[in-house]
Every structure is written in structure tokens, then in C-alpha cells.
Amino acid sequence: MNKSIQVKTASSNYELVINQALIKNYNFKWLVEGKQILVIKDSNVPKEFLGDLKTNLSRSNPSKLISIEIKTNERNKSLEGLQPIFEVLNEEKFNRDCVLISLGGGITTDMVGFAAATYLRGVNLIQIPSTLLAQVDAAVGGKTGINFQGAKNNIGAFYQPNLVLIDIDLLSSLGEAEIAEGMAEIIKHSLIANKSLFEELEKKIVNKIASDKESLIQIIYESSLIKSSIVSNDEKELGDRALLNFGHTYGHAFESAMALEGFSHGQAVGLGMVCASHLSLLKGKISKNEFDRIKQVIKLAGLPTKLPKNFNYSDFREAMSRDKKILSNKLRFIVLNSVGRAEISNEIDENLLKESLKI
Ligand SMILES: NC(=O)c1ccc[n+]([C@@H]2O[C@H](COP(=O)([O-])OP(=O)(O)OC[C@H]3O[C@@H](n4cnc5c(N)ncnc54)[C@H](O)[C@@H]3O)[C@@H](O)[C@H]2O)c1
Structure with a gap:
């Protein structure tokens, strides 16, 4: 059975769900049906995880489902690194009701969180952390951000997601x-x-x-x-x-x-x-x-x-x-x-x- 934590902050309430096989089986319908979805995957996360996630998401009938990959190193956790995310959102005419989904470690959850906080002044966000550190720390708490001119995390926003899915199967490819x-x-x-x-x-x-x-x-x-x-x-x-x-x-x-x-x-x-x-x-x-x-x-x-x-x-x-x-x-x-x-x-x-x- 799924373990669940209700996070209540002054700005929002949302759920952290913890289990195995969540990317394959979680029912996303309540958040995804009829909406434009962009999945942003860390390039080191194995492709089969993205395949499983997309197969599952399509069962909830989104109006559009696109995925892109980003390179995750502290240098790319930057304004330039965000550019491809904003480009796709803009070119594909994603609206305010869209959902961004991160699939990666803390660099990805920080970057995608910040993109969600700022695109159209804030859109829906699902964090799917794929490292143990991101599962217990980076994806929990709503701090998002990027590095600028050599300083770490000095541009960012407090922005709470709609959902955090902690799937321990994602940890199987980590050293x-x-x-x-x-x-x-x-x-x-x-x-x-x-x-x-x-x-x-x-x-x-x-x-x-x-x-x-x-x-x-x-x-x-x-x-x-x-x-x-x-x-x-x-x-x-x-x-x-x-x-x-x-x-x-x-x-x-x-x-x-x-x-x-x-x-x-x-x-x-x-x-x-x-x-x-x-x-x-x-x-x-x-x-x-x-x-x-x-x-x-x-x-x-x-x-x-x-x-x-x-x-x-x-x-x-x-x-x-x-x-x-x-x-x-x-x-x-x-x-x-x-x-x-x-x-x-x-x-x-x-x-x-x-x-x-x-x-
Ligand atoms: N927002 C917060 O509250 C908060 C808290 C702690 C850390 N952070 C940030 O998190 C970042 C560190 O997070 P991290 O340790 O997850 O780093 P990371 O995102 O760089 O991931 C570590 C490495 O694992 C790879 N990876 C990720 N998932 C994988 C998977 N399932 N299989 C194989 N490889 C995988 C990544 O490509 C990367 O090479 C830092 O940028 C830090 O500033 C943020």
C-alpha cells in the first residue's frame, strides 16, 4: 500500500506518495486529464523509466504529452539550462493549466520547480525525484532555484508542487x-x-x-x-x-x-x-x-x-x-x-x- 504524507503550508496543501512501481501504476487522472503535459527528464535517468511514466500518463488522457531531456550538472542548473524548457512551453503554446513533471535528481527538481514557478507566473507541478537525496530532501519543501554567476541557488522561488511521487524503483540505477x-x-x-x-x-x-x-x-x-x-x-x-x-x-x-x-x-x-x-x-x-x-x-x-x-x-x-x-x-x-x-x-x-x- 502507498505511504502518504499530507504537506500543509501557508500557500498550499499537497500529498507526498511513497511506494514502489508508482510511475507505472499511480493514477494521475485527477491532475492530468485534458491537460498539456511536459515531462522533463534528467539525461542520466534510464529511458525505460520515462517509457513507463508516459505509458501510464497517456491512460489519463492528457491533451498533449511531450518529454524533453536536460543535462544535469551544476553548470547547466542555470538561466541557459532553463532555456530549452521555456522554449518548448512557448512553442507548443502551453497554457496556465498545463502540468510540468520532473523526472530526475535534485538538480532537475530544482530547475523544473523554478520553471513551473515562473512560466506564466506559475503552473502545475509534479515532482518525481529519482535520487535518494532528492526523495528525502530536494523535492520536499518547495525550495526551487538555479545557480547564477558562480553562486549556488541564488535565483529561485518558494513554490509548492501539486504532488510529489517517491518511487523507490527509480533508485535501482544509482551507484x-x-x-x-x-x-x-x-x-x-x-x-x-x-x-x-x-x-x-x-x-x-x-x-x-x-x-x-x-x-x-x-x-x-x-x-x-x-x-x-x-x-x-x-x-x-x-x-x-x-x-x-x-x-x-x-x-x-x-x-x-x-x-x-x-x-x-x-x-x-x-x-x-x-x-x-x-x-x-x-x-x-x-x-x-x-x-x-x-x-x-x-x-x-x-x-x-x-x-x-x-x-x-x-x-x-x-x-x-x-x-x-x-x-x-x-x-x-x-x-x-x-x-x-x-x-x-x-x-x-x-x-x-x-x-x-x-x-
Ligand atoms: N531545493 C532544495 O531544498 C534542495 C535540497 C537539497 C539539495 N538541493 C539541490 O539538489 C542538487 C543535488 O541533488 P542530487 O544529489 O539528486 O543531484 P543530481 O540531480 O545531480 O543527481 C545526481 C546524479 O545522479 C544522476 N541521476 C539522477 N537520477 C538517476 C537515476 N535514477 N539513475 C541514474 N542516475 C541518476 C544525475 O544525472 C546526476 O548525475 C543540488 O543542486 C542541490 O543544490 C536542493
Whole structure:
């Protein structure tokens, strides 16, 4: 049976549906019948998934059904990258009632979300995320956007979809490294909001959850539930949504200070969560045993738990002070209150920061 989450925000209500075989079997009729549909597929998503989706969509009798492919890299997540999407919409005379459907990872859901937010000042949107990271994070919460002049996600809109379909079959073509990217966010969600999910991960990660479909559905459900409920209460990132930055203040600084080491976002967040948990231990919020358990889960998820040998503190510190999420030059961190609860801390001095890196 489908698992479902009702997302309620100030601007709209919609459903997140989680299961396997959704692209083949979900009944789109209520949203698609008689409408013009454009599916925008990430070029790395296997063609058979698009075939299955289109076969299913045509059963709901859309008035038009077109699909295009986009290349997904951070360079193409840009105004130029959006051009082919707007061109098709314009040339095919898509009207206000049309539906855009994304089929791809976070780059695709961010781009298609932004196209839907801006074409004719807003059209219908179905997000079908195809990476674990997009399923538990990027496609949940309504943040959409593109990169501009080297800055990440600096042009965008808060725009909620009509529907998010989380089909775990789409994950079958991902490699272990991409699964680990999503696991970083799932671990984060458990640490900030759900102790029993963390304990579940401790058991399941050892047994490779990706091969156990029922557990995977449950874990994705619990994880998206955490993100969507935080977002429902704080759609525009004014309060609790900041808790989702756990591990990210360190992570963003690792990412930019160690760009040349090829550190991915998920790896940087994994390492960032180890440091942020260490900070929580130093502040007396969690025990040494809890810290060790957190580190172990992050390690078993395939994420780094040690600083690289050539780590340079001044590069790291410089990158951290450029972080737009640090307010009024104060170091602002999310720390754990206990496993499963987080809080904002503004009282971190330089020595404590240095100490927290000794993991
Ligand atoms: N809007 C938000 O709230 C939010 C949150 C987190 C991240 N993001 C954004 O998401 C992006 C990262 O997302 P991502 O990790 O999904 O990256 P991505 O979209 O680049 O996908 C990762 C890789 O997997 C490929 N891929 C996608 N689905 C596949 C499939 N089923 N089979 C095989 N290959 C597949 C992609 O082509 C890409 O090479 C970043 O741009 C980030 O800024 C947005």
C-alpha cells in the first residue's frame, strides 16, 4: 500500500506518495486529464523509466504529452539550462493549466520547480525525484532555484508542487556513492528529530537497507515526514527550518575549502555531522557513547568521518565566514540537544570550534 504524507503550508496543501512501481501504476487522472503535459527528464535517468511514466500518463488522457531531456550538472542548473524548457512551453503554446513533471535528481527538481514557478507566473507541478537525496530532501519543501554567476541557488522561488511521487524503483540505477549522498540527509533528519529512526538506521545500515524494499520505503517515509513537517511550520525559513542545517555549517565550509579533493556535498555533510556531534559532546549535550554511535552510522553509510591529511584550518575558517547562513558575523551552529533533538547555538567561540574538529 502507498505511504502518504499530507504537506500543509501557508500557500498550499499537497500529498507526498511513497511506494514502489508508482510511475507505472499511480493514477494521475485527477491532475492530468485534458491537460498539456511536459515531462522533463534528467539525461542520466534510464529511458525505460520515462517509457513507463508516459505509458501510464497517456491512460489519463492528457491533451498533449511531450518529454524533453536536460543535462544535469551544476553548470547547466542555470538561466541557459532553463532555456530549452521555456522554449518548448512557448512553442507548443502551453497554457496556465498545463502540468510540468520532473523526472530526475535534485538538480532537475530544482530547475523544473523554478520553471513551473515562473512560466506564466506559475503552473502545475509534479515532482518525481529519482535520487535518494532528492526523495528525502530536494523535492520536499518547495525550495526551487538555479545557480547564477558562480553562486549556488541564488535565483529561485518558494513554490509548492501539486504532488510529489517517491518511487523507490527509480533508485535501482544509482551507484553506492549516490545512495550515500541521500543517506547523509536521512541520518541528519534522524539526529535532529527522531531518535527511533536513528536506532532503526543503526540496525538497518549494517544490513544495507537499499536491498530491503520495505525498510527503504519506511525509512524514506520517516525521513521525508521530518523534512515536510519542519517545512510546513516554517515554509520560508524564518525559524525551525534552520535545524535542517545540522552538519551543514561545517559541511559547506569543507565543501568549498576542499573542492579540489573532490569532496561531494553528502561527504562534506557526513563529515560536518561528525564535527557538529563532537561539538554537542563538548557542550555536554550528548554522551561519548552517543557520539561514537553517530560516527559509526555515518561511517557505515559510506561517508567520511576523518579530516583529510592536508586539511587547512585557515582555508576552512575563511570559507565558513563567507557562509550566508551565518548571521551578523557570529558563529551560529545547530547542535544536538540529545539524539533526536536539535537546537540553535550562538555561543561557540573559536577555541571550541577548533576543538570540535579533533574527531
Ligand atoms: N531545493 C532544495 O531544498 C534542495 C535540497 C537539497 C539539495 N538541493 C539541490 O539538489 C542538487 C543535488 O541533488 P542530487 O544529489 O539528486 O543531484 P543530481 O540531480 O545531480 O543527481 C545526481 C546524479 O545522479 C544522476 N541521476 C539522477 N537520477 C538517476 C537515476 N535514477 N539513475 C541514474 N542516475 C541518476 C544525475 O544525472 C546526476 O548525475 C543540488 O543542486 C542541490 O543544490 C536542493
